[in-house]
Amino acid sequence: xxxxxxxxxxxxxxxxxxxxxxxxxxxxxxxxxxxxxxxxxxxxxxxxxxxxxxxxxxxxxxxxxxxxxxxxxxxxxxxxxxxxxxxxxxxxxxxxxxxxxxxxxxxxxxxxxxxxxxxxxxxxxxxxxxxxxxxxxxxxxxxxxxxxxxxxxxxxxxxxxxxxxxxxxxxxxxxxxxxxxxxxxxxxxxxxxxxxxxxxxxxxxxxxxxxxxxxxxxxxxxxxxxxxxxxxxxxxxxxxxxxxxxxxxxxxxxxxxxxxxxxxxxxxxxxxxxxxxxxxxxxxxxxxxxxxxxxxxxxxxxxxxxxxxxxxxxxxxxxxxxxxxxxxxxxxxxxxxxxxxxxxxxxxxxxxxxxxxxxxxxxxxxxxxxxxxxxxxxxxxxxxxxxxxxxxxxxxxxxxxxxxxxxxxxxxxxxxxxxxxxxxxxxxxxxxxxxxxxxxxxxxxxxxxxxxxxxxxxxxxxxxxxxxxxxxxxxxxxxxxxxxxxxxxxxxxxxxxxxxx
Amino acid sequence: xxxxxxxxxxxxxxxxxxxxxxxxxxxxxxxxxxxxxxxxxxxxxxxxxxxxxxxxxxxxxxxxxxxxxxxxxxxxxxxxxxxxxxxxxxxxxxxxxxxxxxxxxxxxxxxxxxxxxxxxxxxxxxxxxxxxxxxxxxxxxxxxxxxxxxxxxxxxxxxxxxxxxxxxxxxxxxxxxxxxxxxxxxxxxxxxxxxxxxxxxxxxxxxxxxxxxxxxxxxxxxxxxxxxxxxxxxxxxxxxxxxxxxxxxxxxxxxxxxxxxxxxxxxxxxxxxxxxxxxxxxxxxxxxxxxxxxxxxxxxxxxxxxxxxxxxxxxxxxxxxxxxxxxxxxxxxxxxx
Numbered sequence: 001x002x003x004x005x006x007x008x009x010x011x012x013x014x015x016x017x018x019x020x021x022x023x024x025x026x027x028x029x030x031x032x033x034x035x036x037x038x039x040x041x042x043x044x045x046x047x048x049x050x051x052x053x054x055x056x057x058x059x060x061x062x063x064x065x066x067x068x069x070x071x072x073x074x075x076x077x078x079x080x081x082x083x084x085x086x087x088x089x090x091x092x093x094x095x096x097x098x099x100x101x102x103x104x105x106x107x108x109x110x111x112x113x114x115x116x117x118x119x120x121x122x123x124x125x126x127x128x129x130x131x132x133x134x135x136x137x138x139x140x141x142x143x144x145x146x147x148x149x150x151x152x153x154x155x156x157x158x159x160x161x162x163x164x165x166x167x168x169x170x171x172x173x174x175x176x177x178x179x180x181x182x183x184x185x186x187x188x189x190x191x192x193x194x195x196x197x198x199x200x201x202x203x204x205x206x207x208x209x210x211x212x213x214x215x216x217x218x219x220x221x222x223x224x225x226x227x228x229x230x231x232x233x234x235x236x237x238x239x240x241x242x243x244x245x246x247x248x249x250x251x252x253x254x255x256x257x258x259x260x261x262x263x264x265x266x267x268x269x270x271x272x273x274x275x276x277x278x279x280x281x282x283x284x285x286x287x288x289x290x291x292x293x294x295x296x297x298x299x300x301x302x303x304x305x306x307x308x309x310x311x312x313x314x315x316x317x318x319x320x321x322x323x324x325x326x327x328x329x330x331x332x333x334x335x336x337x338x339x340x341x342x343x344x345x346x347x348x349x350x351x352x353x354x355x356x357x358x359x360x361x362x363x364x365x366x367x368x369x370x371x372x373x374x375x376x377x378x379x380x381x382x383x384x385x386x387x388x389x390x391x392x393x394x395x396x397x398x399x400x401x402x403x404x405x406x407x408x409x410x411x412x413x414x415x416x417x418x419x420x421x422x423x424x425x426x427x428x429x430x431x432x433x434x435x436x437x438x439x440x441x442x443x444x445x446x447x448x449x450x451x452x453x454x455x456x457x458x459x460x461x462x463x464x465x466x467x468x469x470x471x472x473x474x475x476x477x478x479x480x481x482x483x484x485x486x487x488x489x490x491x492x493x494x495x496x497x498x499x500x501x
Numbered sequence: 502x503x504x505x506x507x508x509x510x511x512x513x514x515x516x517x518x519x520x521x522x523x524x525x526x527x528x529x530x531x532x533x534x535x536x537x538x539x540x541x542x543x544x545x546x547x548x549x550x551x552x553x554x555x556x557x558x559x560x561x562x563x564x565x566x567x568x569x570x571x572x573x574x575x576x577x578x579x580x581x582x583x584x585x586x587x588x589x590x591x592x593x594x595x596x597x598x599x600x601x602x603x604x605x606x607x608x609x610x611x612x613x614x615x616x617x618x619x620x621x622x623x624x625x626x627x628x629x630x631x632x633x634x635x636x637x638x639x640x641x642x643x644x645x646x647x648x649x650x651x652x653x654x655x656x657x658x659x660x661x662x663x664x665x666x667x668x669x670x671x672x673x674x675x676x677x678x679x680x681x682x683x684x685x686x687x688x689x690x691x692x693x694x695x696x697x698x699x700x701x702x703x704x705x706x707x708x709x710x711x712x713x714x715x716x717x718x719x720x721x722x723x724x725x726x727x728x729x730x731x732x733x734x735x736x737x738x739x740x741x742x743x744x745x746x747x748x749x750x751x752x753x754x755x756x757x758x759x760x761x762x763x764x765x766x767x768x769x770x771x772x773x774x775x776x777x778x779x780x781x782x783x784x785x786x787x788x789x790x791x792x793x794x795x796x797x798x799x800x801x802x803x804x805x806x807x808x809x810x811x812x813x814x815x816x817x818x819x820x821x822x823x824x825x826x827x828x829x830x831x832x833x834x835x836x837x838x
Binding site: 055141142184185186188189190202203204323344347348349410450457 | 553561574575576581584610612665666667696697703720721722833835
C-alpha cells in the first residue's frame with residue numbers, strides 16, 4: 001500500500017511535466033468537441049489520433065489519448081442537456097432530467113451539475129484504482145457469462161415499472177428494442193438473423209443511429225409541431241451559476257456515493273458506462289425523496305447518471321491495464337496503442353512498467369482536474385447557444401445529426417435509418433411510450449442475449465447456473481427485487497391504508 | 502487549439518505537395534488521396550491490432566505520401582467489410598486485411614463474396630494457434646489434457662473461442678475428431694476476452710493466438726500445451742522462467758494431429774491495375790524491414806511467410822479448398838451454399 005503512494009508521487013512528477021500538462025489541455029478540448037458531435041465517439045477520436053502519438057514517449061501519448069477520453073466523457077453531457085441529443089451512449093440517462101432543466105431556463109445549472117458529478121465519479125474511481133487495483137482485478141476475473149447476464153438483468157429490471165408510464169408500455173418499448181438488437185449476425189450460431197437478404201442490415205441497428213434519430217430528430221419534430229418555440233431561451237448567462245449550483249450539490253451526497261459505487265462496479269466487470277448510468281438513474285429515482293419529480297428537471301436526476309457514467313468510464317481502464325481486456329470501445333483502441341508502444345497490458349504491466357502505469361494514474365488525477373476547469377469555463381458559452389432562435393439552430397442540429405449518423409459506419413443508408421428512427425421517436429412520444437427502455441434494450445440486448453446463451457451452453461441448458469454461486473445469486477436476487485418493487489410497494493401501502501387515519 | 506490543428510494539416514498538405522512536385526512526371530502509380538484500410542473485424546482483435554500497427558509504422562517511417570485510415574467494418578462476421586471492398590470496383594485507395602473469415606464467412610452465412618472477387622496483394626504473415634489451459638489446472642502436457650478429456654463424458658470440457666463457425670471452432674471440431682470426444686464450445690466476441698475467461702476458470706481451454714494470450718502467460722496465469730503447426734516456433738526469447746515460444750511442442754508430436762494457420766493478408770478491390778497492386782506489394786515489403794514490424798512478429802510469434810503474385814494466388818486456392826473441407830466435415834456450411 002505504502003509502495004503505491006511512493007509510486008504515485010513519482011508518477012505525479014512524470015505527469016506534471018509542463019509538456020504533459022499542455023497535452024492534457026489539448027486532449028480535453030479535443031475530447032469535448034468529439035463528445036459534442038454525435039457519432040464521432042471517443043473511440044473514433046482516439047483511433048484517428050493514435051498515429052499522431054507515435055513520435056511521443058508512451059507516457060505522453062497515453063496522457064494525450066486518455067485526456068481525449070475524459071474530454072469525450074465530459075462533452076457527451078453538453079448536447080444531452082441542450083438539445084436532448086445524447087452525444088455518447090452513456091449520456092442518454094442525462095437527457096431525462098438535464099433537458100427539462102434546460103427548457104426551464106436552467107441549462108447552466110444542469111451543465112454545472114453534470115460536469116461536477118462527472119468529476120466526482122471519476123475522482124472516486126481513480127482513488128479506487130490507486131488503492132485497491134490488484135484486489136479489484138481479481139474480482140473482475142470472477143465474472144463469467146452467468147454473472148454478466150445477471151448484471152444486465154439487473155439493469156433491465158431496475159427499469160421496468162420505474163417510469164411514469166404504465167409498466168406494460170415500458171415492456172412494449174423494451175421489446176421493440178430487443179427485436180431491433182437481434183438484427184444482424186447471431187454471435188452464438190454464426191448465422192444471419194432478420195436481415196432478409198439485405199446487405200445494409202448485416203451490421204444490425206447501430207445504437208448511435210437509433211439514439212440520434214429517436215432523440216435528436218424526434219425532438220425537432222416535436223418542437224416544430226409546437227410552433228418552433230424553443231423553450232429555454234430565457235437562459236440567463238451568468239458566471240455565478242457555477243458557484244450557486246455548487247452550493248446546492250452537497251445535498252445529494254447519498255446519491256453521489258451510490259452512483260460512484262454502481263459506476264466503479266460496472267466499469268470493472270466490464271459492463272461499461274452505459275448500463276451504469278441507467279442503473280444509477282433508476283435506483284436514484286426509486287430511493288430519492290424527490291423521486292416522483294424525476295423526469296421533470298430534477299437536478300438529482302442529472303447527478304446520478306453522470307457520476308456513475310464517469311466512475312464507470314474511468315474504472316474501465318483498470319481491467320484493460322491489469323487484464324488486457326478493454327471495458328469500453330475506447331479502452332479497446334487505447335489497448336491497441338499500448339501494444340504499438342511495446343507495452344503488453346496484463347498481469348505483469350504493474351510490475352514491469354511502473355513508471356508508465358503510475359504516470360498514467362497520476363495523469364488521471366491531473367487530467368480530471370484540468371478537465372473540470374476547462375469545461376466549467378465553457379458552461380456560460382454553451383448555455384448561450386440556447387438563445388439562438390430555433391429556426392436557425394434546428395437546421396444546424398439536423399445537419400450535425402446527419403453527419404453523426406453517417407460517421408458511425410460511413411454509410412448513407414444509416415442517414416435514412418436515422419430519419420426513420422426520428423419518425424418512430426415522434427410517434428412513440430406522442431403515444432406516451434417511454435423511449436429509454438427501447439434505447440437500453442438496443443444497447444444491451446445483444447450482449448445480454450450473448451451472455452445468457454453462453455451461460456446456458458456452459459451449463460448444458462440448466463437455468464440453475466444463474467443461482468450457482470453467491471455472487472450471481474445476489475445480483476439476480478437484486479434484479480428480481482427491482483423488477484417487482486412497484487408491486488411490493490403497492491402491496492405495502494395497501495396493507496397500511498386500511499387502517500383509518 | 503483549432504489553429505494548432507489547422508497548422509498541422511497545413512504542414513501535412515505542404516509536405517504532400519512538395520513530395521509530389523519532386524516526383525518525375527512518368528513515375529509509377531502512387532496514392533493521391535488517403536487510403537482506407539478496412540478491418541473486417543471489431544476493434545482490439547488480432548486483425549485490428551495488426552492493422553493499427555501497420556498504420557503506425559507507415560506514418561512513422563513516412564512510407565506513403567498520403568495517410569492510411571483504419572476503418573472497422575465488422576458486421577456479418579466481417580461480410581460487411583469484404584462486400585464494401587468487392588463493391589468498390591477499381592478503387593486503388595482501399596485495402597483490406599483478412600482473417601480466416603475470408604473463407605469461413607461466405608461458407609457459414611451465405612453472404613455473397615469470395616476471395617476471387619477481390620485482388621490479392623500479399624500475404625503478410627501467418628498467425629499460429631496454441632492450445633492453452635489455466636496455469637492452476639494439473640495438466641502439464643497436451644497428453645495429460647487429452648487423457649482427461651477422453652476419460653470424462655462428452656461435453657464435460659469447455660473450449661472458449663472467438664466467434665462461431667470460425668477458426669477457433671474449426672480447430673475445436675478437429676480436436677474432437679482426433680480425440681473421439683465432444684467438447685462444449687463457447688463463443689466469445691474477441692480473443693482478449695477469451696483469454697481472460699480462461700484465467701477466470703470459466704472455460705477449461707482455449708486455442709488463442711500467441712499474441713492474445715502472451716501477457717497472461719508471462720503473468721503465469723495460463724499454460725501453453727502445444728502449437729497447431731508442423732514444426733515448433735522459432736522464437737527463443739524467454740517469456741516465463743526458462744520457457745520461450747520455441748519450447749512449446751507441436752500438437753502432432755503430442756498425439757493430436759491437428760494443424761491450422763491463419764492468413765494475415767492484404768487484398769484490394771477488383772479491377773485495379775497491376776501497377777497499383779505492385780505499389781502496395783512494395784510498400785508492405787518496406788514495412789517488413791522496420792524494427793517495429795519485427796517486434797510485432799516476435800511478440801506474436803508469427804510465422805513470417807511472405808507471398809505475393811501467382812504464388813499467393815496458388816496458396817489461396819489451396820487454403821479455400823482446405824476450409825471448404827473442414828467446414829463441410831464440421832457441418833458449418835450454410836443451407837444457401
